[in-house]
Amino acid sequence: MNKKIVALLMSFVMLLSVILTGCSGEKKAADTSKADEKMKVGFIYVGPIGDGGWTYSHNEGRLYLEKELGVETIYKESVPEGPEVEKIMKDMIDQGAKVIFATSFGYMDYVEKVAKEYPDVKFMHCSGYKQGENMTNYFGREYQARYLSGIVAGLKTQTDKIGYVAAFEIPEVVRGIDAFTLGVRSVNPDAKVVVRWTHTWYDPVTEKDAANSLLDEGADIIAQHQDTAGPQQAAQERGAFSIGYNTDMKAMAPKAYLTAPIWNWGPYYAEQVKAAMDGTWKSDSYWGGMETGTIQLAPMTELVPAEAVAKVQEIEAKIKDGSFEVFAGPIKDNEGNLKVKEGEKLTDEQMLSIDWFVEGVEGKIKK
Template sequence: MKKKIFAVMMSLVLVFSLALTGCGSKEESSDQPAETSADSMKVGFIYVGPIGDGGWSYAHNEARLYLENELGVSTIYKESVPEGPEVEKIMRDMIDQGAKVIFATSFGYMDYVEKISKEYPDVKFLHCSGYKDGENMSNYFGRMYEPRYLSGVVAGMKTQTNKIGYVAAFEIPEVIRGINAFTLGVKSVNPEASVAVRWTHTWYDPVSEKAAAESLLDEGSDVIAQHQDTAGPQQAAQEKGAFSIGYNTDMKEMAPQAYLTAPVWNWGPYYVKQVKAAMDGTWKSENYWGGMEDEVVQLAPMTELVPSEAVQKVTELEGKIKDGSLKVFAGPIKDNEGNVVVKEGEVLTDEQLLSMDWLVEGVEGSIKK
C-alpha cells in the first residue's frame, strides 16, 4: 500500500514538474515579456519650459514624439516645471500613472531626481545635463560645444563691426563652456573680434532675453548668439537689422531676415535606444556625452545669409571634429585675464570641461563666484 501511495505521489510530482517546465518554456520563448511590451511601457518627460518655446523644451518634446512613433510606447509629460522641490511631486505622479522610465530634462532637477530614484529602484531615471548617477539613474548630454565652435566661425566671418553679442542664461559650466567654444570659433577666423556676454539668469523669459540682446546691439554688436530657450534674441537682431545665431532648434522661421544657423539638439535616437533597453532588460546606468559623430548635436543648415567662404570653412572643420583631428579645447588657450589655462600640446579632459569656470580670451564679461 505504501509503495502504491509512493508511486502515486511520485506521479503527481512528475506531472506537476512537467507543468512547471512547460510554463517556464513558454515564458522563455516569449520575445517580449508582457510587462515590458510597448503597450505596457509608459515613459515620462519633465520640461523646464513650455513645449512651444521653439527651443530647449521643444527639442525634447519633438524627441518624445519621435520615441512614440518609433517604439509605439505611450508617454506623458509636464511642461514649465520649476527647478525646485515641485519636481519631486511630478515624478511621483508620473510613477503613480505607470511611468517606468522618466527623463528629467533640466540641470536644476538633478538632486531631486537622485532622491526619488532611491525611493523607486524599479523605475529608470535619466537626467539631462547633470553629473550624478546611480544604479537606476543615468545622466546624459551632448557635446554642444562642438557645433557652438562652428557657429562661432560663422559669426566671426559674418561680423562687420567685430563686436558679437551673446545672451547667456546662468553662470554654470554648461553655459560657460558654450560661450568659450563659440568665442574660440570666432577668434580662429577673426582674431580682431570680441564677444560681449549678458547674463539673464533665466532659461525661459522672452522679454528679458530680447532686452539683453537689444542692449548688446545698442553697444555695436552686429551678430547675436544665445544660450537661451526662446527666439527673443533672434527677433531683436532682426528688428535692428543685425544677424543672429540660434540655439536648440532651427530658428529660421522665427527671424528669417537675421538668422544664420544654430547649434541644435537631436535627442530622438538616444531616447529610443534607452527606452528599448529598458523594455528588453538590458538597460544599464551610464554617463553619456555624445558628440557630432553621434549626431545628438548638430549644426543646423546655414542660410543664404552666410558667406560662401564661411560655408566652406565650416564644412571642412565639421569633418575634422567628427574624425577627431580637431579638438575644440586644445591648447594654447588663455583666459580673458591673460592667464594660460591650457598649454600648448594639451587638451582639456572631460572632467575639466564639465567643471569649467573661466572665460576665454576675447570674451567681454565676468563670472560671479
C-alpha cells in the same frame, strides 16, 4: 452503489471541473493583460513645448520615441527647477512610468533623491553629472557645434563685436560661450564676444531686452543660450544678424538668422527605452558628439559668407573624424592666464566643470 450517491458524486466532479476551469481562465486573462501592458515613459520639461527651442526639441524626441517603439508617454511642461519636481516624478511613477527623463540641469539633485526611493524606475537626467545604479546623465557635445557657429559669426561681423545673451552661470553655458569665442577668434582674432546674463531660460521679453542692450553697445551679431527666439527677433528688428540655439529658428527671424547649434534627441531616447524594455539598460554618462547626430549645426542660410561655409565644412569633418579638438591648447583665459598648454587639451571632467572665460570674452562669472 446507490444511484443517489452516484448522482451526487457526478455533480461534485462537474462542479469541481467548472471551478478549476474558471481559475485557469482567470490566470490566463491576467497573464495576457500583463503581456499587453505598455511601457510608460515620463518627460519633465522646464519650459512649454511650444517654446520653439530647448523644450520643443525634447518633445520632438518624445514623439519620435512613441513612433519608433509604440510606447506610452506622459509629460509635464513648465516645471520649475525646485522641490516641485519631486512631486511630479512621484505622480508619474504612480501613473505607471518605469522610465523618467528629466530635461533640465536644475532638476539634478531632486532626481538623485527620488531615484534612491524608487530603485525599480530608470531615471535619466539631462545636462547634469550625477549617477546612480538607476540614474544616468546624458547630454551632447554642444560645444562642437558652438565652435562652428563661432566661425560663422567671426567671418560675418563688421564691427568685431558679437553679443551673447546667456542664461545662467553654469558649466554648460560657460562652455558654450568659450567654444563659440574660440571659433570666432580662430578666423577673426580681433573680434570680442560680450556676454549679458539674464538668469532665465524662457523669458522672451527679458532675453530680447538683453539683446537690444548689446546692439546698443555696437554688436552686429547676437548669439544666445536661451530657449526663445527673442534675441534673434531683436537682431532682425535692428538690422543685425543672429546665431540661434536648440532648433532651426530661421522662420522666427529670416532676415537675421545665420545658423544654430541644434538638438536631435529622438534616437537616444529610443535607444535607452528599448534597453530598459529588454533588460539591458545600464547606468552611464552619455556625451554624444557631432558624429552621433545628437548635436548638429543647422543648415547655414544664404546670409552666411561662402568663406565661412567652406571653413565650417572643413572643421566639421575634422571634428567628426576626431582629428580636431575644440579645447586644445594653447588657451588663455580672459585675464591672460595660460589655462591649457600647447599639446594638451581639456579633459571631459574639466569641461563639465569649467568656470572661466577664454580670451576674447568680455564678461564675468559669479562663483
